[in-house]
Amino acid sequence: MKTLIIVAHGSRLKESNEEIIKFTQKIKEEANNDFFVTYAFLELAEPSIYDALKKTVVENNSFDIEVLPYFLAKGRHVKEDIPNDIEKFKKEFKNVNVKLLPHLGATEGLCSLILKNYC
Numbered sequence: 001m002k003t004l005i006i007v008a009h010g011s012r013l014k015e016s017n018e019e020i021i022k023f024t025q026k027i028k029e030e031a032n033n034d035f036f037v038t039y040a041f042l043e044l045a046e047p048s049i050y051d052a053l054k055k056t057v058v059e060n061n062s063f064d065i066e067v068l069p070y071f072l073a074k075g076r077h078v079k080e081d082i083p084n085d086i087e088k089f090k091k092e093f094k095n096v097n098v099k100l101l102p103h104l105g106a107t108e109g110l111c112s113l114i115l116k117n118y119c
Helices: 014-031 049-060 076-092 110-118
Strands: 002-008 036-041 064-069 097-100
Touching: 002 014, 002 049, 014 036, 036 049, 049 064, 049 076, 064 076, 076 097
Parallel strands: 002 036, 002 064, 064 097
Antiparallel strands: none
């Protein structure tokens, strides 16, 4: 089964992390079990990217994983930190296909979405 892992920054504020968890749950519901959806945090919250990837393989027997950076800009976390965490995982789990998707801010149609919902 294919898996989507949404990676957010993570926060010391429990409410902020819960917002990501609820967002992930909404996506999971709309996916109608076509693929597994979960979340991970870069820092300050759990699970880490590595832990979420490992759990996906071990518990869900999923070897086709896409990682979506839930970031608007392509800063250091998107350019370096997330890819480095994925590479660390791939060294241990060589038989798993992990694809890093473009960050949320690079999503085609995002401008239209904002105009539709806020203007």
